[in-house]
Amino acid sequence: MNAADFAAANLSRATGAGLDPHEYQRTIAELGDLDQWGQAFMSAARGHLARAARASTAISAAGHFQDAARWFHFATLGPNRERALAAAEADNAMGRALDLLEPGARRIEGATFTGRLRGPADAAATAIVVPGLDSGKEEFHDVINALLRRGMAVFAMDGPGQGALTATTTVRADYHQVIGQVIDALGAESVGLIGLSLGGYYVAEGAAGEPRVAAAVTVSGPFRLDWDALPPPVRDLLVQRAGGEDAARRFAGQVDLSGLAPRITCPLLVIDGGQDAIPGVTNGEPLARLASRGRYLHVPHGDHLLGNARPDWLPAAADWLSGELTGPR
Known part of the structure; x- marks a missing residue:
């Protein structure tokens, strides 16, 4: 290219x-x-x-x-x-x-994550923003600000193979382990998650495996990856972030929510763009359908990450997550 x-x-x-x-x-x-x-x-x-x-x-x-x-x-x-x-x-x-x-923003880090906790100390809810394959905590300012404006505390993080940890760690598919460590470090009883691109998979996997996740949002998250069908630039990026081709192939093979989606019991909002078509990537509709409390928002003109359609999903997603975390259960 x-x-x-x-x-x-x-x-x-x-x-x-x-x-x-x-x-x-x-x-x-x-x-x-x-x-x-x-x-x-x-x-x-x-x-x-x-x-x-x-x-x-x-x-x-x-x-x-x-x-x-x-x-x-x-x-x-x-x-x-x-x-x-x-x-x-x-x-x-x-x-x-x-x-x-x-x-008052606080740096919080552990063996598998680093980030900053922002927002009021007495916030009624805490949200964690999870980046994707080549993104990091410095990318999603508007998502973070939308959550902060709704009174939430927000932890924007880098996990394994992401952002500030790219040089020292590699991606891992069992991201619920990372989310669990973050929740422990935050001292929160429960959290909401919002994940973008591959972060959408991480959030869904985290919601399936970590019971303290009270609500989750995925944005352009993959339901499944097919290594052989992925475009060369995506495969190259996976190789880079996984630390080698064999590791990248194994990682891609693990990115499959077919068995995990039915285990997600918290409210889940899945957001896809209609113009987001990457060979080898199955988008989020099956995730919303298989999760017991899944909802699906399809933005026909949205591209990957829906950066061309922010008004069509971000305010609604922030309202939804805030409502699920602070409203009556």
Whole structure:
């Protein structure tokens, strides 16, 4: 895939994550080939760090740090010899933003996860935001903010093979073990989960295996993966995040919710985009159908992650999760 095609394929994901579309277009216009992706996006991120250093108020500096975190994260999505550095810089920039905006935000980490807990200490409910295969806790600002605005405490996390842990860990299919460790660290009696892309599988698997999950939302999550049918870029990414081809094949073979879906007893909202068609990926409709309390939201014009259709699902999903976690049982 050339630089122009790769950039076009990631446009709605970038704008959905909050990257300025004009700056995005200027940045990709300077790419001679795709191998320059990481360098170009890290350069854009450093531009926002420089703006933060010149800012006259804390709120402006924090905004620039948040923008830097987004750009550093997107620097990890394409070819980048400094991918681990970019992920670490994204984590650092977001931390600096929250130090200014939300001094009460807490870093919480364990052997298989890291993240920040935001929101009121006396929140009536806690939600965990779970990223996907090549995403991380710095990508889904709008999802986090939608939950915070509804009064929830929100833990945005990186798990094995994700975000800040990419360089030191590999993906694992038994994600309920990770979710259980997160809940223990948070000291919560119950939590809600929202997972995006492969994070949707992680959330469904977590809801099937961890009884303290009170409600869950999946967004563009796979029901099943077929390794042989997956496009080469997806297979390459799985190889990278799993630590080798054999491990990637095993992992893909484990991503199958056929037997787990009937074990999900909590309320479950499954969201798919009608334009999200990836060979080798079965989307979420069977999950919603097989789960005893599953609901299905299909957005016909939505693409993968539905970055082109945020108003059609995000407010409703945030309302639904908040209601399930705080309303009468």
